[in-house]
Amino acid sequence: MTDISCQTGVEALMDYLEGVVPEEMRKTLESHVAGCQKCAAFVASYLATPRILRQATAAAMPPELQRSLLEFLRTQRGEGPPQKD
Amino acid sequence: MTVPEAATDEALASRAALGDNQAFDEIAIRYQARVYRLACRLVGQDDAPDVVQEGFLSVYRNLTSFRHESRFATWLYRIVTNAALMHLRARTRRPVESLEAFLPEFDATGGHCQTPAELQVAARADELIDRRQLAEKAAAALGRLPDLYRSAFVLRDLEELTTAEVADVLGVEAATVRQRVHRARLMLRGYLNALTKVKS
Numbered sequence: 001m002t003d004i005s006c007q008t009g010v011e012a013l014m015d016y017l018e019g020v021v022p023e024e025m026r027k028t029l030e031s032h033v034a035g036c037q038k039c040a041a042f043v044a045s046y047l048a049t050p051r052i053l054r055q056a057t058a059a060a061m062p063p064e065l066q067r068s069l070l071e072f073l074r075t076q077r078g079e080g081p082p083q084k085d
Numbered sequence: 086m087t088v089p090e091a092a093t094d095e096a097l098a099s100r101a102a103l104g105d106n107q108a109f110d111e112i113a114i115r116y117q118a119r120v121y122r123l124a125c126r127l128v129g130q131d132d133a134p135d136v137v138q139e140g141f142l143s144v145y146r147n148l149t150s151f152r153h154e155s156r157f158a159t160w161l162y163r164i165v166t167n168a169a170l171m172h173l174r175a176r177t178r179r180p181v182e183s184l185e186a187f188l189p190e191f192d193a194t195g196g197h198c199q200t201p202a203e204l205q206v207a208a209r210a211d212e213l214i215d216r217r218q219l220a221e222k223a224a225a226a227l228g229r230l231p232d233l234y235r236s237a238f239v240l241r242d243l244e245e246l247t248t249a250e251v252a253d254v255l256g257v258e259a260a261t262v263r264q265r266v267h268r269a270r271l272m273l274r275g276y277l278n279a280l281t282k283v284k285s
Binding site for chain 2: 005006007008010013014015018020037038039040041042044045046047048049050052053054055056057058059060061065066068069070072073074076077079
């Protein structure tokens with residue numbers, strides 16, 4: 001089995017993770033990462049990046065904005081304020 | 086008319102398309118938090134309220150064109166994403182510094198230039214940086230991505246749609262989505278790495 005460079009491995013990483021690389025390339029990649037500490041470290045940080053960004057950008061909608069959205073939509077539909085039960 | 090709590094999105098959309106405004110309110114209540122979060126990620130927190138309003142209004146006006154060929158959620162994401170992208174095109178944009186400088190570097194043989202410890206430090210960004218500061222930096226970093234990469238990355242990695250769904254939302258091939266998400270991940274990984282090294 002021929003080895004690949006780290007750069008080639010990085011270029012194919014997304015396709016590998018999505019399961020769309022050919023079988024031979026998959027084996028070559030796995031073999032390379034298993035024997036390359038730098039690529040193993042790179043893959044760990046590549047995988048962590050979406051998780052970190054996901055948590056860091058999870059903005060909560062302010063309650064006043066929730067209220068104003070429904071009022072806005074009702075106004076756009078030509079409705080008056082909601083009737084109280 | 087009472088809307089059952091367990092009504093599916095698609096059932097609510099059908100009722101709303103026939104003029105049931107309570108069903109549309111239920112859709113808005115069900116999705117407003119996700120749409121707001123999506124808008125923040127695509128256009129930033131300051132402009133997000135406008136995009137949320139524009140997005141839901143567009144969803145309302147286009148309900149009769151929902152053909153049930155995809156999940157309602159995917160259809161709604163497409164409309165809101167389009168509203169966000171139109172918003173970005175319309176606003177006067179300040180030039181932003183590219184994240185290209187944070188792409189990984191390789192030597193002449195295609196090997197990584199950094200050590201394993203340097204390469205992995207980005208994976209610990211959330212441990213090494215204050216949470217509020219990380220939130221500010223992360224939002225700013227998203228804003229520095231090219232629109233094409235940001236929309237694919239946000240939908241695929243942050244909103245966790247499947248690649249096929251993102252392709253449907255953006256109207257591109259799955260391979261194009263993978264390429265854009267990959268490029269965004271590489272830039273953001275390098276950005277977190279640089280950020281973390283400065284702080285550690």
